[in-house]
Amino acid sequence: MSTSNAQPRRQELLNQYQQIQAKKLNLDVTRGKPATSQLNLSDSLDGILAGNYKCADGTDARNYGGGLGIPEARQFAADYLETTAARVMVGGNSSLQMMYQYVQGAFQHGVRGADSAWVREAGSGQRIKFLCPAPGYDRHFSICEYLGIEMIPVTMDESGPDMNQVEALLRNDPLIKGIWCVPKYANPNGVVYSAAVVERFAQLGKIAGANFRIMWDNAYAEHHLVDNPPVLANILALSEKYGTLDNVIVIGSTSKITHAGAGIAFIASSEANIQAFNDHLGIQSIGPDKVNQLRHMRMLKDMDALRALMQQHRAILQPKFELVLKHLEQGLGGKGLGSWNKPAGGYFILFDTLPDQADKVVKLCAGAGVKLTPAGSTWPYKKDPANTNIRLAPSFPSLAELDEAMQVFVLCVELAALDQ
């Protein structure tokens, strides 16, 4: 748009913006929360036990004990994470908590006993470090920041993290003890790591050493939005091949399958790692909520049943993603005011503004009653160097709300660009 046309267009947009402000909207596109209609899909969890609390091994789910989880849940999680039950622990309602417990435990108490505590490797004035492919999941980064683990951003492209960069960093710095990954439908950019990238991940342990951990948060393993979804290579199988299974920690949960916040979380690695983690957790708990694990197994049954349920989720989610993409294409397509991805699964769409405009767009939206994830959130220390990333989460609002929110968003992107 030439400068001569910009002024009237700006005034037009400002008028629209003020009209929207008068509506006093209160819309929230911040977090990947399932919609109520998605939660309804799992209401049969309540009452499903029908007085039968006996687990597959005869254990009474109602009593104490069983830190590794009930056998049928371990088998289910093994199928879900593509490994064997002996390499799986099933825990409580939060995979984030399991990741925190793992990283905090490794940091202070060791990945395999006190001698392997990361904190012991840092000399005076030194800090342990994590690689953080960015943009990424804000809560991963918060864990590192809280624990005083220094974060090093790693560039991503459509195949996953830049593995040349990852390998070079690991070769040069023995204080790097981990890397955060959401390898499938990555939060927030929807990337699925390519087979070649996963194969290189499976060999990182040879560079980084015995105490290095890949935190492979496979949060969206079965959360497809397309037919014939992309396949993520099996890092557990590959790392076994390369003798690096100890370096890989795979995490999943049913939070976006059954009831968010009332599901079950699981973690897989080598059997020795799982046993060591169980010893660590044994100090703080007599075991996870086995009744809720049993409830989930009675409902989810097996991978076929789970995939049928995920199709029902998709039927609710897909129109919302399509609506967001329609607004972006119709409102911004061809204007050169930003770019976005079209994810094949997961919970997010990443929008990139023109350089240095993300915070401005978020602020403008907030002023019009549309809450977005704060600019910068998807980067370590909340510092997006280009200030362009905005994470859109279409799942929770209704289609009508989303329609209204996206009108505002598209308008604010253009307005911010004209104000530049």
Place this chain on the structure above:
Amino acid sequence: MSTSNAQPRRQELLNQYQQIQAKKLNLDVTRGKPATSQLNLSDSLDGILAGNYKCADGTDARNYGGGLGIPEARQFAADYLETTAARVMVGGNSSLQMMYQYVQGAFQHGVRGADSAWVREAGSGQRIKFLCPAPGYDRHFSICEYLGIEMIPVTMDESGPDMNQVEALLRNDPLIKGIWCVPKYANPNGVVYSAAVVERFAQLGKIAGANFRIMWDNAYAEHHLVDNPPVLANILALSEKYGTLDNVIVIGSTSKITHAGAGIAFIASSEANIQAFNDHLGIQSIGPDKVNQLRHMRMLKDMDALRALMQQHRAILQPKFELVLKHLEQGLGGKGLGSWNKPAGGYFILFDTLPDQADKVVKLCAGAGVKLTPAGSTWPYKKDPANTNIRLAPSFPSLAELDEAMQVFVLCVELAALDQ
């Protein structure tokens, strides 16, 4: 018994012991697990929601969020712990985990922000310390040992810990940052702290300073075995009076009320402490399992309903405690071979052998197929200085199993004494 009579009696007991060994018993009196009949009392938890997941404030229990717990659960826990809802957090299935999270958080991250981290107060080569009234709960002590917090045993009598000793230790050592207490029906000796002791506890903060914490694990608050049960003074009210509310952390759970390991845990303190703890936990979790909280509230309703349920538990537990006491009295009464308490509530009976015989009795029992908590477990570092404490947990076995186990126990106590 004179020496001349001892030899034939010893032979008689040995014969009995061998006869028992031939039976190949497999009995377990180790842990305070509820019996199956107790667990059955709460089976209405499953199915109780009947499609209604709406909390008192309109929140959908099935979605993410709400780190402090749902409002009705906070109010219930406040009634249970005798305080106000704003001073309560309701969490997941494990009060032990909440205690670990609190102590670990205070140690590394501070009771109220990083500046107050206990670890910062320890100079080079120094360690933070906890007072441990002993005998006490083994899992409290494991937390300290794991975190590298030095434990100082404190003498107990029938009124609670020796407060002269506690106060003197605190005056002399600013590195003492906490004390573990089970103030009612103490694990394992059944003691209920007297009003005078609780009143002195409520003033400890004035000696010990702002970062000191009393870990008041009120695990058996409503777990009576008698009519007109003893009353524990309200430490939260008293500490408010003395301006030391920040120093007190009160913990409870429904583990021995509904389903052990699948209940809900809660913690109470000053509102500022609860908020700080919520911030700490917010790094690792998006919130507790609110569906299970709601389920519990629909079933437990209020303190009257809870007390009616506890009477049903008592009806199951009391005969078991009476059976243990009957065996002790009939088998050992007047023989001077040991002493024991008669608890008015809780889950344990503490037996004291003659000096230096506890480990021997535990070993003899194991040899006859009766598993007891390892000798020493009830002391910091598992070191019972007199080697006399044995914790008996009558709740889980059936009356028939308990009858058999106690015959073995009584026999082994006498046999160990004769072998001395």
